[in-house]
Amino acid sequence: MNAPTEPNSFRTGPDEKGMFGIFGGRFVAETLMPLILDLEAEWEKAKTDPDFWAELGHLNAHYAGRPSPLYFAERLTEHLGGAKIYFKRDELNHTGSHKINNCLGQILLARRMGKKRIIAETGAGQHGVASATVSARFGFPCVVYMGATDVERQAPNVFRMKLLGAEVRPVTAGHGTLKDAMNEALRDWVTNVDDTYYLIGTAAGPHPYPEMVRDFQSVIGKEAKEQLMAAEGRLPDLLVAAVGGGSNAIGLFHPFLDDKSVQIVGVEAGGKGLEGDEHCASLTAGSPGVLHGNRTYLLQTDDGQIKDGHSISAGLDYPGIGPEHSWLKESCRVEYVPIMDNEALDAFQTLTRLEGIIPALEPAHALAEVIKRAPKMAKDQIIVMNLCGRGDKDIFTVGKLLGMGL
Amino acid sequence: MTTRIDAKFAKLKAEGRPALVTYFMGGDPDYESSLRIMKALPKSGADVIELGMPFSDPMADGPAIQAAGLRALKGGQTLKKTLAMATDFRRSDDTTPIVLMGYYNPIYKYGVDRFLVDALAAGIDGLIVVDLPAEMDDELCAPALKAGLNFIRLTTPTTDDRRLPTVLVNTSGFVYYVSMTGITGSALPDTSKVAVAVKRIKAKTDLPICVGFGVKTAEQARIIGQAADGVVVGTAIVNAVASVLGKDGKATADPAEAVATLVTGLSQGVRAARLAPA
Numbered sequence: 001m002n003a004p005t006e007p008n009s010f011r012t013g014p015d016e017k018g019m020f021g022i023f024g025g026r027f028v029a030e031t032l033m034p035l036i037l038d039l040e041a042e043w044e045k046a047k048t049d050p051d052f053w054a055e056l057g058h059l060n061a062h063y064a065g066r067p068s069p070l071y072f073a074e075r076l077t078e079h080l081g082g083a084k085i086y087f088k089r090d091e092l093n094h095t096g097s098h099k100i101n102n103c104l105g106q107i108l109l110a111r112r113m114g115k116k117r118i119i120a121e122t123g124a125g126q127h128g129v130a131s132a133t134v135s136a137r138f139g140f141p142c143v144v145y146m147g148a149t150d151v152e153r154q155a156p157n158v159f160r161m162k163l164l165g166a167e168v169r170p171v172t173a174g175h176g177t178l179k180d181a182m183n184e185a186l187r188d189w190v191t192n193v194d195d196t197y198y199l200i201g202t203a204a205g206p207h208p209y210p211e212m213v214r215d216f217q218s219v220i221g222k223e224a225k226e227q228l229m230a231a232e233g234r235l236p237d238l239l240v241a242a243v244g245g246g247s248n249a250i251g252l253f254h255p256f257l258d259d260k261s262v263q264i265v266g267v268e269a270g271g272k273g274l275e276g277d278e279h280c281a282s283l284t285a286g287s288p289g290v291l292h293g294n295r296t297y298l299l300q301t302d303d304g305q306i307k308d309g310h311s312i313s314a315g316l317d318y319p320g321i322g323p324e325h326s327w328l329k330e331s332c333r334v335e336y337v338p339i340m341d342n343e344a345l346d347a348f349q350t351l352t353r354l355e356g357i358i359p360a361l362e363p364a365h366a367l368a369e370v371i372k373r374a375p376k377m378a379k380d381q382i383i384v385m386n387l388c389g390r391g392d393k394d395i396f397t398v399g400k401l402l403g404m405g406l
Numbered sequence: 407m408t409t410r411i412d413a414k415f416a417k418l419k420a421e422g423r424p425a426l427v428t429y430f431m432g433g434d435p436d437y438e439s440s441l442r443i444m445k446a447l448p449k450s451g452a453d454v455i456e457l458g459m460p461f462s463d464p465m466a467d468g469p470a471i472q473a474a475g476l477r478a479l480k481g482g483q484t485l486k487k488t489l490a491m492a493t494d495f496r497r498s499d500d501t502t503p504i505v506l507m508g509y510y511n512p513i514y515k516y517g518v519d520r521f522l523v524d525a526l527a528a529g530i531d532g533l534i535v536v537d538l539p540a541e542m543d544d545e546l547c548a549p550a551l552k553a554g555l556n557f558i559r560l561t562t563p564t565t566d567d568r569r570l571p572t573v574l575v576n577t578s579g580f581v582y583y584v585s586m587t588g589i590t591g592s593a594l595p596d597t598s599k600v601a602v603a604v605k606r607i608k609a610k611t612d613l614p615i616c617v618g619f620g621v622k623t624a625e626q627a628r629i630i631g632q633a634a635d636g637v638v639v640g641t642a643i644v645n646a647v648a649s650v651l652g653k654d655g656k657a658t659a660d661p662a663e664a665v666a667t668l669v670t671g672l673s674q675g676v677r678a679a680r681l682a683p684a
């Protein structure tokens with residue numbers, strides 16, 4: 001596709017209809033439309049309310065543990081022999097991933113709106129755990145929809161959610177992954193319209209979710225920018241993050257979008273390869289369509305039926321992508337590339353051995369791309385990668401794949 | 407412009423009875439059986455046909471319609487075949503209105519302009535697209551109206567008086583009142599509330615009001631038909647199809663006959679709606 005005329009800024013979206021170019025929007029049933037308009041109105045008020053941001057800032061600092069460190073990975077850098085590699089350590093947040101950033105913001109909104117019950121969908125369980133955590137902290141009952149396949153492969157997170165008092169409802173439809181969990185959460189919302197807040201975990205869904213989740217996650221990029229400025233006195237040359245729905249990536253990328261010297265790469269799940277259906281590379285191998293309230297790139301058949309996809313990482317196992325990423329792809333500001341299951345698995349082990357950090361399988365995809373690129377870059381160049389989750393939840397999956405008994 | 411839908415509701419108004427609007431899933435369990443079901447509907451007393459377009463991720467539907475869609479997709483149904491089914495049906499019936507009902511993505515992928523041309527050629531009269539609210543009218547509603555199709559909108563208990571005009575402005579054919587907040591096939595709500603809601607919408611529009619979501623029996627159809635201009639039945643019909651399918655998905659009895667038996671009963675319900683109680 002030809003690159004359109006470059007906009008003055010890549011940071012002005014979405015427009016008043018919730019669109020990023022042709023992507024985004026509000027493709028929901030009429031029953032949900034008034035709820036989404038209510039949410040948008042409340043979000044608009046909160047956005048400009050200093051008290052809202054002050055409370056969120058306090059929670060981020062004292063509850064979630066922000067700012068997360070920006071860590072220079074010295075041994076990995078030496079090992080690869082190229083650009084300096086920094087990790088934004090969002091895996092050190094309370095609950096073990098970037099998901100808490102968004103959940104704290106949305107739970108404050110839910111409370112402002114007088115809602116009584118939280119529902120959420122989850123893939124890897126990281127968002128489910130973060131939702132269950134903030135629900136416990138603020139005294140809300142919480143129901144988490146999770147694909148039955150994911151319930152099985154992310155058992156530790158299921159247990160954590162239950163400990164936190166959430167009800168985990170396994171979804172057996174489809175392949176029993178994130179897409180099916182999201183369908184079921186929407187069915188719950190359409191049924192319980194009066195008292196329920198739907199806490200979407202990624203920068204997707206109907207407007208205003210993509211914008212709202214992005215704004216809550218942008219704390220990642222804002223901090224990284226300041227921290228790198230303090231450490232190196234300059235901007236990075238390259239940003240890398242994994243994209244499933246795309247919330248950790250948009251959180252890192254967004255504050256840098258207008259810094260033209262910064263190259264930005266999003267890493268999709270290439271699964272077992274892009275030739276068949278066993279992958280989740282919606283931007284690389286999909287086409288625009290409408291699902292879960294927004295228009296975005298999707299894995300779909302010629303008849304517009306959504307495919308199930310596959311990834312070793314439950315958090316990337318989603319046939320869509322946040323709409324802003326679709327727009328950033330088409331406007332050529334961000335490059336999106338696939339990483340295969342086995343490459344991610346190798347990167348997972350490399351980081352564990354070299355830096356003593358067990359990453360989640362999601363950022364292991366981003367890391368595999370860093371491992372490819374860093375050696376080709378000059379030693380005075382800088383890469384910042386979002387290490388968005390820790391790998392404790394994945395050790396059973398990895399153990400099985402490596403043939404190690406646990 | 408008068409469509410088959412307008413003509414049908416005008417005729418029923420003259421007869422003094424509500425319409426029976428019947429939904430079935432195109433291609434469930436296979437094309438041929440499904441076409442026979444479609445043909446059986448008007449013969450059993452249905453006035454308007456809603457032809458379901460299967461979608462892999464039907465977010466507003468309950469388990470019965472989800473399963474029917476998946477059966478149809480497994481049987482090889484596509485949007486192209488759903489349109490072909492309407493074409494086949496029109497060879498023997500040129501008066502019963504056909505409304506396509508489903509989700510936007512298959513239409514978007516097909517291409518809106520091409521879809522409208524092919525839908526008109528297939529004898530389609532109206533569209534119900536669940537995930538296109540009024541805010542997204544530029545997508546399909548505006549071009550569909552321009553092409554001469556009716557665009558039927560869902561209104562729900564969450565559509566309050568402030569919002570109702572927004573929803574009604576580009577609605578044509580009839581208004582589909584979803585009797586509850588929830589997915590298709592849930593329990594029927596308090597019927598007195600339905601009557602109040604219909605009255606509330608009627609104050610804002612001259613279009614016929616059809617009520618659906620949760621109507622399963624002839625008696626329910628009769629009661630809803632007292633207040634509404636039409637009664638929509640979907641899940642019960644889809645269940646009638648499912649009831650004759652074996653574990654392997656193959657029919658153990660004729661699904662068209664199972665549907666005909668159900669619809670005949672429902673049609674007696676709507677025909678009794680406005681009669682004085684015995």
